[in-house]
Amino acid sequence: MSVSQSFATSLSSSSSAFFVSSNFISSGYGVQNVPFPAKSIGVVKCVAAPQEQETVFKTKVPRNSNMAKLQAGYLFPEIARRRNAHLLKYPDAKVISLGIGDTTEPIPxxxxxxxxxxxxxxxxxxxxxxxxxxxxxxxxxxxxxxxxxxxxxxxxxxxxxxxxxxxxxxxxxxxxxxxxxxxxxxxxxxxxxxxxxxxxxxxxxxxxxxxxxxxxxxxxxxxxxxxxxxxxxxxxxxxxxxxxxxxxxxxxxxxxxxxxxxxxxxxxxxxxxxxxxxxxxxxxxxxxxxxxxxxxxxxxxxxxxxxxxxxxxxxxxxxxxxxxxxxxxxxxxxxxxxxxxxxxxxxxxxxxxxxxxxxxxxxGLKAMYEVIGFYKENTDIIVDTFNSLGFKVYGGKNAPYVWVHFPGQSSWDVFSEILERTHVVTTPGSGFGPGGEGFIRVSAFGHRENILEACRRFKQLYK
Missing domain, CATH: 3.40.640.10 (Type I PLP-dependent aspartate aminotransferase-like (Major domain))
Structure with a gap:
């Protein structure tokens, strides 16, 4: 008996079989009436490969139940995650980050x-x-x-x-x-x-x-x-x-x-x-x-x-x-x-x-105050931009953050709209507690050219 005959014989011994048809591949896949070899290969048996049950080892140490109380991720890593997802969607976009509040200017x-x-x-x-x-x-x-x-x-x-x-x-x-x-x-x-x-x-x-x-x-x-x-x-x-x-x-x-x-x-x-x-x-x-x-x-x-x-x-x-x-x-x-x-x-x-x-x-004190003064100038630019667009704006005078009111809107929705349409990262107010709902925080930490460009995009979005 040849090898091919032996193979066909072993297949034909199945008690659970299906028969090959020349019309098996449907038009739904874009192919019809694919011809099969004329020579019969007998009955084909479907044999399920044995599935190894994956066992996950677990210790007997209970999780700190307080960790389970925390809601979603910590605010700023979650913003970074959404920023990275946005970059995958728009790989050529120049994203400007005015969210986490990370400083950008060189240390004196x-x-x-x-x-x-x-x-x-x-x-x-x-x-x-x-x-x-x-x-x-x-x-x-x-x-x-x-x-x-x-x-x-x-x-x-x-x-x-x-x-x-x-x-x-x-x-x-x-x-x-x-x-x-x-x-x-x-x-x-x-x-x-x-x-x-x-x-x-x-x-x-x-x-x-x-x-x-x-x-x-x-x-x-x-x-x-x-x-x-x-x-x-x-x-x-x-x-x-x-x-x-x-x-x-x-x-x-x-x-x-x-x-x-x-x-x-x-x-x-x-x-x-x-x-x-x-x-x-x-x-x-x-x-x-x-x-x-x-x-x-x-x-x-x-x-x-x-x-x-x-x-x-x-x-x-x-x-x-x-x-x-x-x-x-x-x-x-x-x-x-x-x-x-x-x-x-x-x-x-x-x-x-x-x-x-x-x-x-x-x-050192003189140099520090110069850097702080630079960021405060950035703040003034952001405040003036949102004021000119008719928004209620708070903060900015005593801190490097501008607190902008979007009444009746979800903070995360505003964050998403700004990111999607301007490629600028801000911070949703609700991430700071329920009292922050309806606000976004805009950070003044950024290179001057980025601050100016972000404000140009804000004006284009909300004009």
Missing amino acids: EVITSAMAQKSLGLSTREGYSGYGAEQGEKPLRAAIASTFYGNFGIEEDDIFISDGAKCDISRLQVVFGSNVTMAVQDPSYPAYVDSSVIMGQTGQFQKDVEKYATIEYMRCTAENGFFPDLSTVGRTDIIFFCSPNNPTGSAATREQLTQLVQFAKKNGSIIVYDSAYALYMSDDNPRSIFEIPGAKEVAIETSSYSKYAGFTGVRLGWTVVPKQLLFSDGFPVAKDFNRIVCTCFNGASNIAQAGALACLSPE
């Missing part, structure tokens, strides 16, 4: 040269240094204390140098633990809420009101000057407050911050005050919470070089925890924060700290 040379010198010094025996103090190098702590807090009774050992304000927000949450309640401006920077959720300080997300249970959302609107009506705010242990505010760009007045400090004292609360945009202030408003009498007893302040000196990639910030700030049992908050820092952190980069110290020299 007086600052980078100090970092370069420190870096080169590490290649010598005399200049090498390994682990530093977890709290930061003393000269930098002293310079920050004298430059930003010289008249407010803040001392260098109240200051903790870090790799950024965002990181310190999470470290503070670890200090506070899961058995505290918290309040947040609505809208506000999403890291406050998300870190609270992860720590287990909240209940489940309530889809009908777009809020997490047990968080006190302090509504900030144009009608109340973007400062909450504290008479309607319930007592919480922790109050997160940012001024100048991200995303609205509003800055609290001295009178308003005095009310906030008195409110915290009355309720025995701790304020976590984010002053990351303080140097953008144009109005005569406080740049630090510690300008307010009594604040050292109820407040922590966190700040950053990211938006001052272009350190978004270098990473350097600080947090002030006064000695006078005590827990309910009288234990100093600073001691617990110090313990968390020593446990979870090995100190900021010594190269970054060299750059940060150079920022506070007379030449």
